[in-house]
Amino acid sequence: MSAIHLAGTARAGDLELDVELSVATGETVALLGPNGAGKTSLLRVLTGLLPLTGGHLDLSGRATDAPGQGVFVESHRRSIGWVPQDRLLFPHLTVRQNVGFSPHSTPELVEHLIGSLDLTSLADKLPTACSGGQAQRVAVARALAAEPQVLLLDEPSTALDIDSQHLIADLLMGGDERATLLVTHDPVEAATTADRIVILENGHVTHSGSPVEVRTRPRTRYAASLAGLNTIAAVATGRTATTADGTIVVLGEPATGPVHLVVPPVAVALHHSVPDGSPRNVWEATVTELQPAFDRVRVVLDGPLPIVAEVTPAAVDVLGLVPGAGIWAAVKATEITVHPA
Amino acid sequence: MRAPRPVLAVAAIAIAYVALPVLGLLQRMPWSSMGDLLARESITRPLLLSLLVSGIAALVVVILGTPLAWTLARVEIPGRRIIRALVLLPMVLPPVVGGTALLFALGRRGLVGQWLDRWFGLTLPFTTAGAVVAAVFVALPFYVIAVEGALESGSDELEQMAGTLGAEPMRVLRRITLPRLLPAMGAGMALAWARALGEFGATITFAGNLPGRTQTLPLATFLALESDTEEALALSLVMLIVSLAVLIPMRDRWLPSRRPER
Amino acid sequence: MASTLSCGGPGDDDLTVFAASSLTDVLPDLAEAFQEQAGTTITTVFGGSNHLAAQLNDGAAADVFLTADVRLLEQVATVNRSVSFASNRLVVAVPEGNPAGVSSLADLSRPDLRVVVCDEAVPCGATTSEMGVTIEADSREISVRAVLSRLAMGEADAGVVYATDVAAEPGVEPAWNQLESCPCVTYTAGARTYRALPFLTFLASPPAQEILAGHGFSTRTPG
Numbered sequence: 058m059s060a061i062h063l064a065g066t067a068r069a070g071d072l073e074l075d076v077e078l079s080v081a082t083g084e085t086v087a088l089l090g091p092n093g094a095g096k097t098s099l100l101r102v103l104t105g106l107l108p109l110t111g112g113h114l115d116l117s118g119r120a121t122d123a124p125g126q127g128v129f130v131e132s133h134r135r136s137i138g139w140v141p142q143d144r145l146l147f148p149h150l151t152v153r154q155n156v157g158f159s160p161h162s163t164p165e166l167v168e169h170l171i172g173s174l175d176l177t178s179l180a181d182k183l184p185t186a187c188s189g190g191q192a193q194r195v196a197v198a199r200a201l202a203a204e205p206q207v208l209l210l211d212e213p214s215t216a217l218d219i220d221s222q223h224l225i226a227d228l229l230m231g232g233d234e235r236a237t238l239l240v241t242h243d244p245v246e247a248a249t250t251a252d253r254i255v256i257l258e259n260g261h262v263t264h265s266g267s268p269v270e271v272r273t274r275p276r277t278r279y280a281a282s283l284a285g286l287n288t289i290a291a292v293a294t295g296r297t298a299t300t301a302d303g304t305i306v307v308l309g310e311p312a313t314g315p316v317h318l319v320v321p322p323v324a325v326a327l328h329h330s331v332p333d334g335s336p337r338n339v340w341e342a343t344v345t346e347l348q349p350a351f352d353r354v355r356v357v358l359d360g361p362l363p364i365v366a367e368v369t370p371a372a373v374d375v376l377g378l379v380p381g382a383g384i385w386a387a388v389k390a391t392e393i394t395v396h397p398a
Numbered sequence: 399m400r401a402p403r404p405v406l407a408v409a410a411i412a413i414a415y416v417a418l419p420v421l422g423l424l425q426r427m428p429w430s431s432m433g434d435l436l437a438r439e440s441i442t443r444p445l446l447l448s449l450l451v452s453g454i455a456a457l458v459v460v461i462l463g464t465p466l467a468w469t470l471a472r473v474e475i476p477g478r479r480i481i482r483a484l485v486l487l488p489m490v491l492p493p494v495v496g497g498t499a500l501l502f503a504l505g506r507r508g509l510v511g512q513w514l515d516r517w518f519g520l521t522l523p524f525t526t527a528g529a530v531v532a533a534v535f536v537a538l539p540f541y542v543i544a545v546e547g548a549l550e551s552g553s554d555e556l557e558q559m560a561g562t563l564g565a566e567p568m569r570v571l572r573r574i575t576l577p578r579l580l581p582a583m584g585a586g587m588a589l590a591w592a593r594a595l596g597e598f599g600a601t602i603t604f605a606g607n608l609p610g611r612t613q614t615l616p617l618a619t620f621l622a623l624e625s626d627t628e629e630a631l632a633l634s635l636v637m638l639i640v641s642l643a644v645l646i647p648m649r650d651r652w653l654p655s656r657r658p659e660r
Numbered sequence: 661m662a663s664t665l666s667c668g669g670p671g672d673d674d675l676t677v678f679a680a681s682s683l684t685d686v687l688p689d690l691a692e693a694f695q696e697q698a699g700t701t702i703t704t705v706f707g708g709s710n711h712l713a714a715q716l717n718d719g720a721a722a723d724v725f726l727t728a729d730v731r732l733l734e735q736v737a738t739v740n741r742s743v744s745f746a747s748n749r750l751v752v753a754v755p756e757g758n759p760a761g762v763s764s765l766a767d768l769s770r771p772d773l774r775v776v777v778c779d780e781a782v783p784c785g786a787t788t789s790e791m792g793v794t795i796e797a798d799s800r801e802i803s804v805r806a807v808l809s810r811l812a813m814g815e816a817d818a819g820v821v822y823a824t825d826v827a828a829e830p831g832v833e834p835a836w837n838q839l840e841s842c843p844c845v846t847y848t849a850g851a852r853t854y855r856a857l858p859f860l861t862f863l864a865s866p867p868a869q870e871i872l873a874g875h876g877f878s879t880r881t882p883g
Contacts, residue, residue, distance in 0.1 A: 104562045132561040133570075145559040149577050158573075159563040203564055506774075507814045523815050524774060524798040602806075606799025607779060613800075621802060624710050624781035 060236030065112025069098035080236040087247035090257035105132035138200030146184040153180040159203035170198040190221030244283040287320040304361040309391035324392035325366035435632040444618035455533035456591040463541040471549035489539040497603025528605035533594035544586030673700040679726040686875040723856040739850040745863035746877040749823040760817035762835040776816040824876035
């Protein structure tokens, strides 16, 4: 059953939100997007703090917001748990009173949550006594105490200590009866906790799929940047495209008009001297920076085509890569994916 | 931060401006006979009446003023600006004009007063209740300003959060809005009470002047000035002490805005 | 509270008169008549008698002090001659039409009546208390004007005011024919300089008395 079914429009300041989104019971969806994309506004639509201007929203199969039919269910009558970015704990109530604030909560559940999230020692203290991580746990406990059918988390792991992250993650694991929508900017968190990723850009959903799908087949520049891919703006005219610097890039597939060229860093081959062989893009570049990335090294290159390559640490030694060194770079035309801009 | 000299100098002048008349008053006090004076009925009676009238007026102001402040701050009603200006009018209106207006509205032949008289036999002028009505009229704006100010400067995020947790509006008001509003309500009430205590023009014009029933401290002081200067000074001292007793404990809370608490 | 009436330029022939507020209507006429007779212009300052006395004690330069409160005259240091020149009767007044049917002094103690009087601290109030009847007042106003206002608005059923005020106020009338009743308020003129003596004489003279009578004042001395 669909816990969230949204197909509607809303307006938040200058932003026009036009979203189709479905989340099933038991599903965890990560919502990613650049700043200003409308992620928080989308959450506000679901909580009832931002009414739709068109379309409809159903929560747990119940019509909740349909301006065309004059339907609008108030926030306090929706079964939603909301943990906002700034938590909004009630400063004049103790931790226990915060957690148990919802009229739907029961004392037993409250105590259980306080215990599960290791808040027992803080239960009778005011929120000011809590650290960032503790406050986040209180906010999550408070939302869960109401036993909501939909749980909305806005940047839950930002500036959170490891213990808190684990405690919260463990608790959220057992959410079979609810749908969870998690806003994050961290693709790793999205990939590890979510069943599905939805990307929101400029008020529209640009991608909805499994984490692997989004990583390997990014459809927009933002999606690509999430996966650590190079994106280059250019204007395509058939089999070639010209960048802003005037460099001509040979494409694997024909295209026209403004485009984004996506090149995985591993596809950038580095050589001592001019390589020969099949038609591809070859140029002389300068190393500006070396970035260790776990068991690889990312080489930031400047030149006619600014790009980032990824090589093994051994290759760095062999090729003598140091900042300021010259190196030949090559990218096969077939490794370049072309996205319309 | 070290304050620049000119600022401190002007501040000192401002303090002197207020302090000097008080010092002048204290200097003229008949201290030797003060004990006997303060025991006189002509002083204790207006004192008790003033405390009664201003105390009741302060409570009425809180009861009427809190929903009003909340509505002005949170509800989108048409003509909000005009309503707000109307509510603040008694602050600007000369009190005697206010009292006269009250007579035209609630006096025996007043707009509403005539019906109160005819149907219920209820009249307000010449009664203690009338003194309370006049006091509430002038004091209400002070309370509304303080509370509305606090509601406006603070945001309603916490109220929204409470709503998403399932609390319906009255519960949100009771458990979130009002407890956080308490400091502003306290400060507003103190201001309103102080204004009610010092009220003269509207009281004497509307309620009249009768010892024990409508003669509050300011009225008694004014009349004492006409006949018995020592008594007038003693009454002034009483008013000074009573006012300070309320204002000093307020410490730094004048028109408090909500301190951002996260 | 204070106003100035000036009938000409400054000079040696110029008297400054401090007068109680209740003489506001009649004094201009008296000043005019005096100027015609003696050529001296009069500058008047009106106010509550207590305040004027306080100013005189602080050194205000007035030639004449007209007040209903003789005790004040005695307190003001430099008065060296005085004369009573008029009296004003207190009457029981009612709103136009006498809605409560007040017909005698005894009515003033009726509990259902709303009666207003002047407070004792002001001259007309002090005199009211000498009327020899128990008055269940609902309010003791701080000025005669306030009492009149209550009557004119219909807020009070009866009040005690000056006869001169009743004559001047449209919405107020005497409760019954109260000619020659007393107690009264007596006005006394106190001279503070020798130059002022002619004015005192004038006040006691028939022409001045006629003007005073025209405004509703009674003879110089009660009787």
